[in-house]
Amino acid sequence: MATQFPTREELRVWRDFVETGEAVRAAMGARLQKSGLSQGDYAVLLALSEATGRRLRSSELATAVGWERSRLSHHLGRMEKRELIRREECVTDNRGAEVVLTPAGAESFQAATRPHLRDIREVFVDALTPAQLAAAGEIMAALREHLARG
């Protein structure tokens, strides 16, 4: 079966998706930086804050933030130096290290959260109608389900 290439319009939407994603992330990143955190830092701290015992296996954390393991590992190294997280090897099994939120990490996350929530409203929510917001949720779900099947 011949591979069907995307149409011009499909390609346009794909490029909009990639470029708009970049632009929104850049805008949010610049705002978050005022709290001394990158978006990656915030995503990791958020996932740990919500986890039972404020700790996650690195594999669970990778899934939660949607990164590949190697990228996560590098990022965690930098966060560990800043004492935002701590890694603990598990001696009882070989399922990999656990990543633990430190008190300093919890404090940084707390301080960043109110301005970050305001930024989410200003940059993302206020840009969209309620119908567009609902459609965005459906589109993201469809993309993730397709990826999971792929």
Next chain:
Amino acid sequence: MATQFPTREELRVWRDFVETGEAVRAAMGARLQKSGLSQGDYAVLLALSEATGRRLRSSELATAVGWERSRLSHHLGRMEKRELIRREECVTDNRGAEVVLTPAGAESFQAATRPHLRDIREVFVDALTPAQLAAAGEIMAALREHLARG
């Protein structure tokens, strides 16, 4: 006026947007890597391929790929070492360097394009209904217009 924080549902869509964007980019990046290019490389080569004379001011290139100048500058340094692009200082004005596509860069881009187009169809286009694809285009446009106004 009090700042209104996002609702739980709005936050869920925001997080879906960020995490799905990451997951789609990671999947596309892994596929593109088979052609020896990162997604950033491909975005730069694409913008230059489409430019008149296959050259752009670095400021124009930053706008085209949606990156901040510092990130672009670091990335271009790495691409220049691999001889995919060349930077030329302009002596006639002070509007910054021009970035030029090299023959090797054009060749890498050509070789990567067919598999990349197939990946866009498989990962992105095939995941969405025509209505979802159209809605995605409108949502991205609304986000970019809002950012530009912001």
